[in-house]
Amino acid sequence: MTDSVDAEILEGIARLDPAPPDLDERVLFAIELDQVDAEVARLTETAYAGSGARAAERTRTITFEADSRTVMITVVERSDNLVRIDGWLAPGAALRVELRLPEPTASRTVVADPAGRFVFDEVPHGLAQLLVDGGTGTGRVVTPSLVL
Amino acid sequence: MSADVHLGALLQRARDGDRESLRELVHELNPVLWRVARGQGLSADDAADVVQTTWLELLRRIHEIRTPRAVTAWLITATRRESWHRRRRDRRDVPDSDGVLDAAVDPGPAPDQRVLTDERDRVLWRHFAKLSDRCRELLSIVAEVRRPDYGAIAAGLGMPHGSIGPTRARCLAKLRTMLLADPGWGRHD
Incomplete structure (x- = not known):
């Protein structure tokens, strides 16, 4: 029982605040994992530092929390339009960390130091996702995709 | 085929490893989940993130x-x-500066101002914002779905199954009354 006025109102509501155009892409990238049983880490905090007037001076610190582990990364803008990711795992452990990037770019893998620090340098802007291997007694942890 | 049967079939195929069915499921349901997250008062960034996290949990x-x-x-x-x-x-x-702008708009999360270039859309948004949370949540979900599956929406929103139709009608009637009384909505220019 929807007449033309109701239909027009609903069409108008659908135009208000539509989902961002890249939402499907971000979701599809995030769930295109071979391993789906990983624990999902929630984004809990994003903080910006730097002047903001120049993008090259801005850094962004993002915290993801899973039950078994916290993953914190700082995304630093480089002068060559690439970024560096400085990361920490807590509790710290020498675990394998994978940085997934959209195809055809290959994933990168590093091993954190015993304190849980890891670095990915010369990373292109765009979508990315982190996977952290499980330590003793804990499973893998996956973050949602983030836009670098 | 009704919407729930179709989506259920997609889920089953996705479960068996069919990536294409999973992609179709995302395309079909992402707009609804976006509305749900925004209806809960989240910023655009947080809503996008929550929608992703929800899909990862589904998987x-x-x-x-x-x-x-x-x-x-x-x-x-x-x-x-x-x-x-x-x-x-x-x-x-x-x-950041965008976040400050978002926070200054009340009540409810503001839509992207760029889409509100049409005066009638601005009028609609003004009146829509006066509705109750429940009305805004329900209408924005119903508006997003071509063939609303009231049973699924009711279950997801924790409302009695039979109440969705009447609630939708009541919310829509209220909004319609406000709009028809506003000269800004009636003017076609």
Whole structure:
């Protein structure tokens, strides 16, 4: 029982605040994992530092929390339009960390130091996702995709 | 085929490893989940993130879903729960300038101002914002779905099954009355 006025109102509501155009892409990238049983880490905090007037001076610190582990990364803008990711795992452990990037770019893998620090340098802007291997007694942890 | 049967079939095929069915499921249901998260008062960034997290959880639990036809309700419920947790978290974010603008608009999350170039859309938004949370949530979900599956929406929103139709009608009637009384809506220019 929807007449033309109701239909027009609903069409108008659908135009208000539509989902961002890249939402499907971000979701599809995030769930295109071979391993789906990983624990999902929630984004809990994003903080910006730097002047903001120049993008090259801005850094962004993002915290993801899973039950078994916290993953914190700082995304630093480089002068060559690439970024560096400085990361920490807590509790710290020498675990394998994978940085997934959209195809055809290959994933990168590093091993954190015993304190849980890891670095990915010369990373292109765009979508990315982190996977952290499980330590003793804990499973893998996956973050949602983030836009670098 | 009704919407729930179709989406249930997609879920079953996705569960068997069919990536294309999973992609179709995302395309079909993402707009609804976005509305659900925004309806819970999240910023655009947080809503996008919550929607992603919800899909990752679905994937993790895909073999635990007993009734594939209930996937819409499962996802709406999960999105609401994630949104609630996100809101409750102590948010110490230092907002950028866009965030400040968003926060200054009240009530409810503001749509992207760029889409409100049409005067009638602005009038609509003004009156829509006066509706109750429940009305805004329900109407924005119904508006997003071509063939609303009231059973799934009711289950996801925790409303009695039979109440969705009447609630939708009541909310729509209220909005319509406000709009028809506003000269800004009646003017076609």
